Amino acid sequence: MDLFSFTDEFLIDLGLTLLKIGFILAVTVGFFAPVLTWVERKQSAIMQDRIGANRADIMGFTALGLFHIIADALKMFAKEDFIPQGANRLLHTLSPIIALVPALLTFAVVPFGGKYELWGHQVNLVISDLDVGLLFVFAIASLATYGYVVAGWSSNNNWSLLGSMRTASQMISYEVTMGLTIIGVLMVYGTMQLDEIGAAQENFWRWGIFLQPVGFLMFLTASIAENKRIPFDNPEAESELVAGYFTEYSGLKFGMFFMAEFIEMVTIGAIVTILFFGGWHIPFIETQDIIDTFNFSWLGPSIANLITMGIQVGVFFAKVCFFIFIQMTIRWTLPRFRYDQIMKLGWKILLPLSLVNIVVTGIVIMLLK
């Protein structure tokens, strides 16, 4: 196709892509990032036999504390945008962006639904169907490290620098495990395209969690460590380093780090869902079954496809929510590791385990052939 010829096909593709981008942005930035701040407070509160945030009200109506989201946003807007003395002004301003953008960018290759036939047009629910999707996710996710390291370095603060040094070492150690864990998944499904991996898990017993149980646990551990949340929150350890790499940040710059953390939680949930938890599939129900159920005479196949699409996108995000719930539970259950314990877990336990996982996966695949 000529790049500049605005055929109908091209316009439809362009429109669909923009729609998908808009949908992902609306879901992550518009829904998950703000709502998760509320969920984290409320879930931790209920878990610890407390009530939790419920004081922000509009005309005496509190909506279970949901207005705290608005209050938080207003507070962040109103705060002074502070750059400490002796800080590198350019990098100090740039680093929150470097931290936030990769978190959003990984969603470009994460499929949130399968392929659907709508009015003679193939709709693939992934923004960019890259051949190297999985590698792209890791390439972009590791870029976020720069944001955190630069943030700590540029703010001219000892605590920040210590935090960013810990970030660098921790993220590099756990990226090794993460990358090696993924190899097991690649060997099983034989593709790097995330939507093909998702489509391969239509059968319940072909889900990644059954084919790669050890890989699943290690990947979840490593990705929580990548996200620097408790129990792996050494880079921002409140009791040791004030707030770690974002000690000197205030206002919306701090908000961007905050948002990056929550969006990364969604990203982890989405990737774990795609790789290990059957993506958008409902257990024991195949996509074609759902389409056939809704394919009445007067509805037509396109409407049936549309309904199926809605159901499967809903299922996908329900699974993502489940993994967010698990991450939150882990965060509010386990205490922080010591620094040497994190390194020991990363290099002495997870790395050998992931290598063993690859070998065992290879042997099993060889034997089954």
Next chain:
Amino acid sequence: MAYYVNRNVEMTWWEKAYIPEIIRGMLITVRHFFKNLFGFIPFFLGKKKEREIFTVYYPEETMDYPIAYRGRPVLALREDNLPECVACGLCEIACPAYCIDIIPGANSGKQNKDERFPKAFTIDYAICIFCGFCEEACPEEAIFMSDDCEISMLDRKKMKYDMEQLLVPVADLKDRIEFTRKMYGKWNY
């Protein structure tokens, strides 16, 4: 009593595997989460349900403080509308923060039935440390620690309470008087 804490606990292989124990810990928190989540629903619908959450909505709801609580010191007011205080000045001396200021008045036969009475009695709550020494020193059961702790103000000068503000009827202080009798009677004052 000294006791020895063994910190080198030998873990079983099950505990060393770590993941089962993590799951056990998470099950506890998740159980609390769901129990409270469903306990919350009637609570938010307006019904006061017996719940396991002890949070008190502070300004709207308040708790009854235990009787041993030391809030701001107050003066006891007898039934005949006169202060119990005889202006002996023992509390003034006992006060480590020097927040009590008494101007004593002697009986000239007309003003007061008592032999001695305070002409002015001020306590500066901005200085008071709520130690309760004044209560302990008082031989006349005249000054008591109340359960009132909400004495923050925008003006420091208003923190200085004079006698009219300090006086509280004895009937309101009954529990505390009994408590102090039990408490300080132990040492045979």
